[in-house]
Amino acid sequence: MIELLSPTRLPQAREAGALVANILSTMQERSTVGTNLLDIDAWTKAMITDAGGVSCYVDYAPSFGSGPFGHYICTSVNDAVLHGLPRDHTLAEGDLLTLDLAVSLGGVVADSAVSFVVGAAQPAESLSMITATERALEAGIAAASAxxxxxxxxxxxxxSVLTEEGYPVNLQFGGHGVGSTMHQDPHIANAGRPGRGYALRPGLLLALEPWVMADTDELVTDDDGWTLRSATGCLTAHSEHTIAVTEDGIEVLTLRG
Structure with missing residues (x-):
């Protein structure tokens, strides 16, 4: 299903995006050496509840997962890249952490992800991967503006950005439409041919999410039934924003301050 929001619901979409952005910014600040992933999940739950939001993850049970997810945020560390199930694990110096969050507020969903390095150590390989996904995200947003x-x-x-940076691209998971629910059509693969597919139109909300693994395009699933890791154990990174297509152009709803 492709859902187009009426212009009167754009303010609600902005509020949902601002909430997701605020929670991710707060969790990034709190994610220091020694922080437990379960604490990040608990803090996220509290912020969603206090804002009157609804988690898109707690009851999420798609065919590819071992659902329901049962937590409020995805916490993916190092070789984990998608759907990282929070667990009793403390962050260490130099860990590459991805936080992915989707929340419904006022009946509209916003979805965003951020990758960053924990602690003072900032390994060049990790920073390069993160930057590549951020640049790819910017390129996707720019293309949507045309x-x-x-x-x-x-x-x-x-x-184009991901392959130019030398990263293999996995096409199993990518961006998607959002609206009154978290995952909708159209699917937005992280590689494709220009000029093809659904034409963007006002009212469309899209979550764009480039992600990469350093030396493989193959995923493996943890025993928890959710966490997806690189098959080779290499590092991974993931960036995501929700954008709105309006009569005046593209608006990024999940920008962090």
Whole structure:
């Protein structure tokens, strides 16, 4: 299903995006050496509840997961890249942590992810991967801003950056539509052919999410049934924003301060 929001619901989408951005910024600040992933989950729950929001993850039970997810935020460390199930694990110096969060507020969902290095050590390999996903995300947003843009244009822009940086691209998981629910059509692969697919139109909300693994495009699933890791144990990174297509252009709803 492709859902188009009416202009009157754009303020609600902005509020949802601001909440997700605020929670991610707060969790990034609190994620220091010695922080437990379960504490990040508990803090996230409290912020969602206090704001009157609804978690998109707690009851999430898709066919590819061992659901329900049962937690409020995805916490993926080092070789984990997607759907990281919070567990009793403390962060160490130099860990590459990805936080991924989707919340519904006022009946509208916003979805975003950020990768960063924990502690004072900032390994060059980790920073390069993070920067590549951020640049790919910016390229996808720029492509969405072009007149007559189609989904394939976004995929091509994202994939071009990732491949130019030398990273393999996995096409199993990518961006997607959002709205009254978290995962909707259209699917936005992290590589594709320009000029193809659904034409963007006002009212469309899209979550764009480039992610990479350093030396493979193959994923493996943990015994928890959720956490997806690189098959080789290499580092990973993931960046995501929710954007709104409006009559006036593209608006990024989940920008962090």
């Amino acid at each position: 007149p007559g843009a189609k989904v394939g244009d976004l995929s091509h822009a994202i994939g």
